[in-house]
Amino acid sequence: MxxxxxxxxxxxxxxxxxxxxxxxxxxxxxxxxxxxxxxxxxxxxxxxxxxxxxxxxxxxxxxxxxxxxxxxxxxxxxxxxxxxxxxxxxxxxxxxxxxxxxxxxxxxxxxxxxxxxxxxxxxxxxxxxxxxxxxxxxxxxxxxxxxxxxxxxxxxxxxxxxxxxxxxxxxxxxxxxxxxxxxxxxxxxxxxxxLRGIIYTEVEARGAVRDLHSGTYGGIAPNPFHALALIIAGLKDARGHIHIPGLYDHQREAPAQEQRFWQEDPLHLAETLREEMGVAQLSGEPEYPPLQRIWARPTLEIHGFVGGFSGEGAKTVIPANGKVKISMRIPPDLGLKAEEVYRLFERRVKELAPPDVEVTVRKIHAGExxxxxxxxxxxxxxxxxxxxxxxxxxxxxxxxxxxxxxxxxxxxxxxxxxxxxxxxxxxxxxxxxxxxxxxxxxxxxxxxxxxxxxxxxxx
Ligand SMILES: [Zn+2]
Structure with a gap:
């Protein structure tokens, strides 16, 4: 001693x-x-x-x-x-x-x-x-x-x-x-x-000057929610891949010992998390092990939609505007600052926006x-x-x-x-x-x- x-x-x-x-x-x-x-x-x-x-x-x-x-x-x-x-x-x-x-x-x-x-x-x-x-x-x-x-x-x-x-x-x-x-x-x-960084954003789409009736205007009126759905689908596909040009341009390989740990997951952390979530299968990019997906891959998550009709029953409104809250977790392996990711995100959202709506992107907060x-x-x-x-x-x-x-x-x-x-x-x-x-x-x-x-x- x-x-x-x-x-x-x-x-x-x-x-x-x-x-x-x-x-x-x-x-x-x-x-x-x-x-x-x-x-x-x-x-x-x-x-x-x-x-x-x-x-x-x-x-x-x-x-x-x-x-x-x-x-x-x-x-x-x-x-x-x-x-x-x-x-x-x-x-x-x-x-x-x-x-x-x-x-x-x-x-x-x-x-x-x-x-x-x-x-x-x-x-x-x-x-x-x-x-x-x-x-x-x-x-x-x-x-x-x-x-x-x-x-x-x-x-x-x-x-x-x-x-x-x-x-x-x-x-x-x-x-x-x-x-x-x-x-x-x-x-x-x-x-x-x-640790991953984060950007938290709000994307707003605006169509007509006021809410419209889908019987009278449906077929010619822009629909901000549909526009947001198209944007979201363009940002991330069904297999969890994020499609934002430039996002992976400066990506670095993680050290071999980390990669081995993610691959082997000796503590069965992924299984524990799956049980905690109460789901039958994990989501996300299938070619990466789950630990890499939660620690060292970027995420793009939708947190909520704001606007439109969400009450009981039916109301045939075409909303004048809609908003969606979207965040991204940014692994340091990407070699990008939060602000740089935000700019790439904003550019991609604008690119995906259909021409009949006006789309604005706001940054709510960001961290490295x-x-x-x-x-x-x-x-x-x-x-x-x-x-x-x-x-x-x-x-x-x-x-x-x-x-x-x-x-x-x-x-x-x-x-x-x-x-x-x-x-x-x-x-x-x-x-x-x-x-x-x-x-x-x-x-x-x-x-x-x-x-x-x-x-x-x-x-
Ligand atoms: Zn503490």
Missing amino acids: TQIEAYIAEHEQRFLEDLKGWLRIPSISTLPEYAADVRRAAEYAAGQLRSIGLDNVRLIETKGHPLVYGEWLKAAGRPTLLIYGHYDVQPVDPIELWQTPPFEPTIRGENLYCRGACDDKGQTMLVFKALEALITTEGGLPVNVRVLIEGEEEAGGESIEHYVRSYPERLTCDAAFICDTHMPAPDLPALISG GVLVSPEASVIRAASAALKETYGREPVFIREGGSIPIAALFNDILQVPIVFMGFGLPDDNLHSPNEKYSLKQFFRGVRTVARFLQLYGAGA
Whole structure:
């Protein structure tokens, strides 16, 4: 056992007490009546960072809830890691489904139950404790760190976005580490190698100046809904292929190890998802394995139609206009920015629009994807640390959705992102009886300490 492991083992009880103290503060960021508690949770985090021995620890005031910052920049010549976590939590409804009160941390079996036990106080605290173990036993850290903890992750994260965009020079770093994700199974360590970006649009078709009667005008009147149907059919065919010229022009091959994982799907993730959806068969491009389809292929989805007659019974109207909400998920492998995809999409929609309607395309929101190279030194260090603690190579998985903070760091700070979290799929995030596995918590402390050592040593 190394000195650090001995330190961690010796202080397990106190680590847990420190976490429980934080968990008792109901820092629900979306409910205004908890604002004072949210601030108290920020101060608690700052107190932790000071007691660990970080410098320049402070709350950064924002329009919303404060950010918590601390740094340790004394490892001359070593890389700097930006560490991210969040101290706010989700509301607790429906409260009657909690077995024990949501803000009273309770150990049952191998787990600690409390709102925030995993997301993200538990995961953030384990990083604090890894820093503490290193500073106490080695007198310093093997890398430089900046710690930035936010209190609005569950409420849109506007303040941190504003801060990162306004003061990127205060966050200079070589890599960012986000401890807010989970592993697919208890003994299967994982790193996230990519997230898809998104564009969300609204396409409107306008025909006549007013709604018309299909008996009187049917046969000569333009129909905006039919026009939208033709556009949609032209954008994506029955086999799930998206037909937007230029979309695939800069596509890159994914690393071989990822492709193998998608092909083999050793955890049978696709089957689990099929069962969850309650469908007989999966949709989408048949020549790509399901995991590739949800992680590394673009999507084009229709979310809703607006307008026309949708009440009970029959009304023979030809609507004057109609709208459809369409989004696309954009894998970073396409090598295109969200804005570029939007322009290609818009051009294609206009091209597909029949001449008798007027079509406008609006962008409602957009976000960039993230791609992390398994070859980046920070990823190699994280991977080697996981291998030591879990006794097996981590798998590289992806998120089909987006993690806005990751896209922000990637985009503004232009650094690789390590997504290494220790949550488990059954942790009940955002639901009653949220929990965190104690084993995962302590393994997490050891893994993160080792990760920083290996990163500092240039693994
Ligand atoms: Zn979270």
